[in-house]
Amino acid sequence: MGFWNKSLQICKCICEHGKQSIRDIARRTGFSRSSVHRHHQSREGRDVHPESWFWETEEGRRWLTRLVVNTIYTFGFKRGVGAETMSAFFIRLNLQEQMGCSPSALRGVMRRLEALIMETAKTWETEAVASGEVRDIIGAVDETFLEYMMLVLMDLHSGYILLEEIAEDRSYETWKALVDQRLETLKCGVRYLVSDRAKALIKLAEKGFGCLSIPDFFHLVHELVKSYSLSIGRRHKQAQKELEKAETALEKAQRRSPEGAAAALAISEVEACRQEVGRWEGVLSAYRHHLLSLSLAMHPFDLDESKALSAKQVENRLQTEVVAIETLVHEHELPARPEAMTKVFKQLPVLAALVDFWWQGVREDLKPMRLSAQWHQWACDLLLPLVYWEYQVAHTRCARRRARMQEALEGLRMAFDKHAITQQMAPEILQDWQAWAMQQVKAFQRSSSAVEGRNGYLSGMHHNQRGLPKKRYPVWTVLHNFDCRASDGTTPAARFFSRSFPDLFETVLARMDELPRPRRQLAGLA
Numbered sequence: 001m002g003f004w005n006k007s008l009q010i011c012k013c014i015c016e017h018g019k020q021s022i023r024d025i026a027r028r029t030g031f032s033r034s035s036v037h038r039h040h041q042s043r044e045g046r047d048v049h050p051e052s053w054f055w056e057t058e059e060g061r062r063w064l065t066r067l068v069v070n071t072i073y074t075f076g077f078k079r080g081v082g083a084e085t086m087s088a089f090f091i092r093l094n095l096q097e098q099m100g101c102s103p104s105a106l107r108g109v110m111r112r113l114e115a116l117i118m119e120t121a122k123t124w125e126t127e128a129v130a131s132g133e134v135r136d137i138i139g140a141v142d143e144t145f146l147e148y149m150m151l152v153l154m155d156l157h158s159g160y161i162l163l164e165e166i167a168e169d170r171s172y173e174t175w176k177a178l179v180d181q182r183l184e185t186l187k188c189g190v191r192y193l194v195s196d197r198a199k200a201l202i203k204l205a206e207k208g209f210g211c212l213s214i215p216d217f218f219h220l221v222h223e224l225v226k227s228y229s230l231s232i233g234r235r236h237k238q239a240q241k242e243l244e245k246a247e248t249a250l251e252k253a254q255r256r257s258p259e260g261a262a263a264a265l266a267i268s269e270v271e272a273c274r275q276e277v278g279r280w281e282g283v284l285s286a287y288r289h290h291l292l293s294l295s296l297a298m299h300p301f302d303l304d305e306s307k308a309l310s311a312k313q314v315e316n317r318l319q320t321e322v323v324a325i326e327t328l329v330h331e332h333e334l335p336a337r338p339e340a341m342t343k344v345f346k347q348l349p350v351l352a353a354l355v356d357f358w359w360q361g362v363r364e365d366l367k368p369m370r371l372s373a374q375w376h377q378w379a380c381d382l383l384l385p386l387v388y389w390e391y392q393v394a395h396t397r398c399a400r401r402r403a404r405m406q407e408a409l410e411g412l413r414m415a416f417d418k419h420a421i422t423q424q425m426a427p428e429i430l431q432d433w434q435a436w437a438m439q440q441v442k443a444f445q446r447s448s449s450a451v452e453g454r455n456g457y458l459s460g461m462h463h464n465q466r467g468l469p470k471k472r473y474p475v476w477t478v479l480h481n482f483d484c485r486a487s488d489g490t491t492p493a494a495r496f497f498s499r500s501f502p503d504l505f506e507t508v509l510a511r512m513d514e515l516p517r518p519r520r521q522l523a524g525l526a
Contacts, residue, residue: 051094055095055098064095064098064099064515065509065512065515066509068090068099068109068515069109069113069505069508069509069512070505070509071086071089071090072086072106072109072110072113073113073505073508076106076110077110077113077475077476077479078479080460080461082103083103083104083106083107083110084103086103086106087101087102087103087106090106096518097518098518099515099516099517099518100515100516100517100518100519101518102519105516105519108516109515109516112512112513113508113512114471114472114475116508116511116512117475117478117479117504117508118474118475118478120478120482120504120507120508120511121478121481121482121504124482124493124501125185125186125493128493128497128499128501129185129186129187129497131499132497132498132499133498134186134187134188134496134497135188136188136189136190136191137155137157137162137188137189137190137191138155138156138157138191138192138194138443138445139153139154139155139156139162139190139191139192139193139194140152140153140154140155140156140193140194140195140216140445140448140450140451141153141175141179141193141194141195141201141204141448141451142195142196142448142451142452142455143170144455144458144459146458146459146462147462148166148470149166149167149168149169149170150164150165150166150167150458150473151163151164151165151167151170151174151175151178152164152451152454152455153179153182154448154450154451154454155492155496156194156445156448156450157442157443157445157495157496158492158495158496159450159480159484159486159492159495159496160481160492160493160495160496161454161477161480161481161492162179162182162183162186163178163179163182164473164474164476164477165178166470166473170198170200171200172199172200172203172204172207172208175200175201175204175208176204176208179204179208189209190205190209190211191211191361191443192205192211192212192213192214192354192357193205193209193211193212193213193214194214194215194216194445194446194447194448195213195214195215195216195448196215196216196219197215197219197343197347201213212353212354212357213350214350214351214353214354214445214446215347215350215351216447216448216449217295217298217351217446217447218447218448218449218452220344220347220351221291221294221295223340223343223344224291224294224322224325224340224344225291226340227337227340227341228287228325228329228334228337229287231329231334231335232280232283232284232287232334233284235280235283235332235334236277236280236281236283236284239273239276239277239279239280240277242273242276243270243273243274243276243277245273246266246269246270246272246273247270247273249266249269250263250266250267250269250270253265253266254266283328283332286328287325287328290321290324290325290328291321291325292398292400292401293317293321294318294321294322294325295398295401296401296404297314297317297318297320297321298314298318298351298352298446299314299388299392300314300355300358300359300388300444301384301385301388301389303404303405303408304408306381306385306389306408306411306412307381308359308380308381309355310355310356310359311349311352311353311354311355311356312352314352314355315348315349315351315352318348318351318352319345319348322341322344322345322348326341351446354444354446358440358443358444361440361443362380362384362440365436365440366379366380374421375421378419378421378422379433379437382412382415382416382419382422383416383433383434383437384437384440384441385412386409386412386413386416386437387434387437387438387440387441388437388441388444389405389408389409389412390409391438391441391442392405393405393406393409454480458473458476461476478504479504480492481493481496482501482504483503483504483505
């Protein structure tokens with residue numbers, strides 16, 4: 001029996017039977033008299049604060065364990081707070097007599113928690129694979145560079161991280177070996193991969209898994225932004241500075257001679273500068289409008305009429321906006337970026353191919369249902385676009401894009417509610433159809449920005465703790481998969497395996513050993 005369990009047994013005996021001799025406590029607890037005596041002395045040494053008695057009870061010790069484990073779990077693991085800071089936190093709570101609060105003692109608790117987290121996740125994943133139905137993933141692959149290079153594979157449909165592995169290189173062979181191992185463990189395949197245009201990643205999709213390699217729309221837009229945004233913004237800012245100088249010169253000229261030639265010249269200069277500012281404001285507005293239209297074009301539905309689009313139609317719309325940006329740049333004599341534009345134009349047909357691939361999957365899913373023409377029209381022309389735009393509105397941060405989508409959504413909702421099939425359908429059946437539509441909507445993934453966000457989180461954590469041992473990275477992966485909750489309360493693991501899991505923190509807490517003992521007061525005690 002551990003030290004703290006013995007101490008609790010002795011405290012419980014005293015609470016139940018009142019003040020007793022050492023001999024009586026030893027007889028009732030079954031401990032030796034010397035052990036009871038040492039624990040009694042230790043307890044008196046810990047009784048230095050008004051609240052100290054509470055930590056000697058079973059409830060108090062259980063709450064203290066929860067406090068320590070939760071602090072390390074939430075702030076140490078999830079927020080990158082160091083052991084020295086947590087040590088100071090516990091000392092200011094007057095806990096240095098109740099447990100080991102030194103940084104080294106807390107690091108020992110962290111190592112134990114790491115082992116428990118990894119063991120728990122491995123067990124849950126094994127059980128889920130054995131009993132659950134795992135579908136093909138829509139993968140996002142990328143590399144991130146911290147202290148070590150890490151290869152990342154995430155399922156975009158659920159947000160589940162299948163792979164976050166330190167590697168020496170990012171060649172096709174390395175990627176294939178690591179991904180194959182994980183796919184075999186999880187018993188799933190790959191529907192398509194979204195990535196940047198790294199040759200190894202394209203080869204991984206097309207040769208390794210025989211699936212589509214979709215360009216990352218996030219990277220494509222970023223290519224346009226980094227090519228021209230700075231140039232336009234710099235010209236606009238320079239025009240504003242020139243206007244401020246001209247206005248200052250006008251004020252000085254008017255103070256010297258309001259009706260003089262210098263004042264008249266200054267007025268003309270101000271007007272010219274205002275026209276230049278207005279010109280660049282117009283260029284900036286037009287540029288942003290084309291970027292907005294580019295983003296709204298990459299959808300399987302037309303935003304104005306919510307009709308189904310083909311890959312060719314989407315490609316034409318994308319090309320129209322990119323050509324418009326190129327024309328705008330040429331007209332205003334901005335620096336050309338031919339290499340960047342060539343890269344963008346090359347990706348457009350491959351990116352638009354996702355639309356036809358997605359519609360093919362929808363048709364294959366509907367085929368076994370043998371729907372009539374009216375039902376097929378209801379599902380594809382009303383239900384799917386309605387759920388699609390609802391999902392996009394909920395996940396779009398840009399106010400302008402969200403307003404456009406909301407406008408389309410309102411018209412769709414009215415038509416959907418008035419449709420005869422909708423009005424005659426039982427609520428539970430309609431709910432099943434909506435769940436089916438949501439599954440289809442989530443299968444359209446045009447960007448790997450979720451991976452970029454994950455990489456940014458890892459970078460911040462790594463910076464906060466100034467580098468970490470290799471074994472800490474898998475813990476972060478587990479915390480993301482099993483304890484990162486969406487607005488509906490589900491975790492990536494629950495969405496990936498289509499089943500619920502117990503709370504990770506409560507599971508780990510239940511398996512946690514005794515807290516470390518304070519070094520000074522309890523040294524040498526049995």
